[in-house]
Amino acid sequence: MAGASRWADEEGDRAEKDRRKKEKEEKKRAKLAKQQAEEEAKARAEQRVQRSDERPSKKRKLSPDGEEDAQPQFGERKLLRFEAPGWGPCRHTSNFETLNHIEEGSYGWVSRAKAISTGEVVALKKIKMDYNQDGFPITALREISILQQARHANIVDLREIVMGNGLDDVVMVMEFIEHDLKTLEEDMFDPFKPSEVKTLLRQLGSAVGFLHENHIMHRDLKTSNILLNNRGQLKLADFGMARHVPPPHAPLTQLVVTLWYRAPELLLGAEDYGPEIDMWSIGCIFGELLSKEPILQGKDEVDELSKIFALCGLPNDKTWPGFYRLPNAKALKIPRDTKSGSVIRSKFTFLTNAGAELLTSLLSLNPAGRPTAKQMLQHPYFTENPRPMPPEMFPSFPSKAGQEKRRKHSPNAPRRGDAPKIGGGELDFSSIFAGREEEQKGAGFQLRIG
Amino acid sequence: MRPSPLANPLATVAQIRPSSSQIDNIPSDLEDSVRFAGARLTQAAGILLRLPQEVVAQAIVIFTRFWVGQEGGSLVQFGAEQVSQASLYLATKLSAYPKSAKSVINVYAYLDSFPSTFIDPEELHRKKDPKEYYVSEGTYQTRRDALFKVEQYVLKVLGFQLHVSLPYTLCITYLQALDVFRHPLGRELAKRANAHLNSALLSPQLLYLTHQPSQLATAAIYLAAKEVGVKMPDVDWWEVFDTDREELGFLVVGLLSVESFAMKEKEKWGEARVPMTVDAVEAELQKRSTSSGVE
Ligand SMILES: Nc1ncnc2c1ncn2[C@@H]1O[C@H](COP(=O)(O)OP(=O)(O)OP(=O)(O)O)[C@@H](O)[C@H]1O
């Protein structure tokens, strides 16, 4: 094990030695490059042969050693072949030229840039290295690995990861998308038209349905993480909170999802939540697209809960069995006699009955009452008039991201550093629920926290 | 998923040889030995950390990818032990079973206390109290910094391509599709097939890097059925699982050769240790050149 410590101790010497070795290697490699190129060309040619391979008759037998075939490694029958990319080392950041900064987020910095070799405009997101006990940030690792696998028309395309001179300089290269819904909404004079809302919601549902099908929760759905290009195509971004649905009963952190989009079960401390939290956020986004501003702008967790109850009504044993067993539910004094139902229908008067029904179900307090993304897409709301506007008919908006730095208005996603260590004794909600004497006022009822 | 959750990024023809180590004049037999020992070390550490085989397998594939090709890592620059550690650490991070840097480092320190590379798996647990091998705080910090650095190198060399789809579940699905479990020897067959999939991880032919999971699973089933004596359908059933006869033949030979390769390695190194650090590799090269009288 001497190597471990010595490697670190002699880092300087080693670096110099490495550098010289690198030079030597470079020369050797140059020689090999030609050979490699030839081999690659050959491999490509073989792949072409494979693709153009016609399906031969089923009867035809191959000799076991394949001597009758010029390319014995490829079968005669057309078998399913995956187009699997290979891998190669990260390229250098200098392959891109920064044009302008777009946004400074909590986990990284995003800028617009140009690929020098192709001239293609891309978005670069720099990974923020929070120096902790864990090495390369686990959230960034998840974000990258999930985005690498999640290829979908409505999910932003991660092209590659590039690195600068230092190992800490890690940058994600993504397709550049002109707008995010948050900025658009702030700059627009009128809210989206009903047909536009439908198209957006459908694309969002399609992206989220795809993720859930693959057992991935996004956990930070909000308008600033939803991008829209000039052809009306919606692209889901920011997978900094995303993760795979863990095996049953593995505790998950509740500190996910930006407050205004956070599902009630999270606010109430549920540890074994699921993809339904994303459906809640979709409900919030649906409402926001209709009203041009976030619909549940709580000041803190308690205020958020009160606003939720004011809009959706109060939970009870019937509408949400298991509600009282949630960790923070006990701290809530919910007036049982008060008659307080959902006011969604009356708040969104311009919405059709089908639309109001969908919104109400997405904003169901009981997670089990929310539709899955797949079910949502089947909802009559999408087939009734007005029909969803075809994306290519979308108006194009001036792109802020293309020119100038954006402003930030909404609260940030919870930061990783804030996350309580589950079971580590740090899960103290007293600041939120206990010790609060005052009553939070909702509309038509009072929520006592005691 | 991109492009299919069942597909793996594979090594290209040009990537397989020559490797970065070979360009640095590391004899390829030595490279094979180190890669083999490193994969086994990763496996042993995974067992001690009580990780599911899927996570261990992913770590071994990451470890193996690292050394492949001219742009891969070279043994002149990186010790296999550290790369094994970093690969395992990365694999656990992406799994539902993250392990702290501390436990990873302690486990590798413990494994390093064995005098020979070829530890009898039985001995793994039998040995003394692991706590005796916990490293001091100072050592821990040095090793942790080194681990984090190598972790970043692994990410860089792989271009962050850590995605590994494994053949294990696929193998079970295929066995069910073939209706194997109705056979009295069905379980036995499944066990053998699974064992083949595990040993294929150690293959000097890098089978997990050159073939898709469906093909690995098919070959493992084919071979296991022959060994256990279960008669398979009288048709080219492997084609249903996207494997053609040539690939099947190649993989079966590959699977069979792992065992003989392992035996040879054990013979070759005996009680000695396979060089798992940069310095040890250098010493080994010195030794070889002196004994062959070249220097
Ligand atoms: N591919 C892209 N094309 C154009 N703009 C983008 C792209 N990706 C992100 N942006 C812009 O950058 C902003 C921040 O990106 P992102 O949400 O991925 O980063 P973040 O650091 O996780 O942010 P936050 O913590 O604020 O959510 C987005 O709101 C969007 O405006």
Ligand SMILES: [Mg+2]
């Ligand atoms: Mg964001």
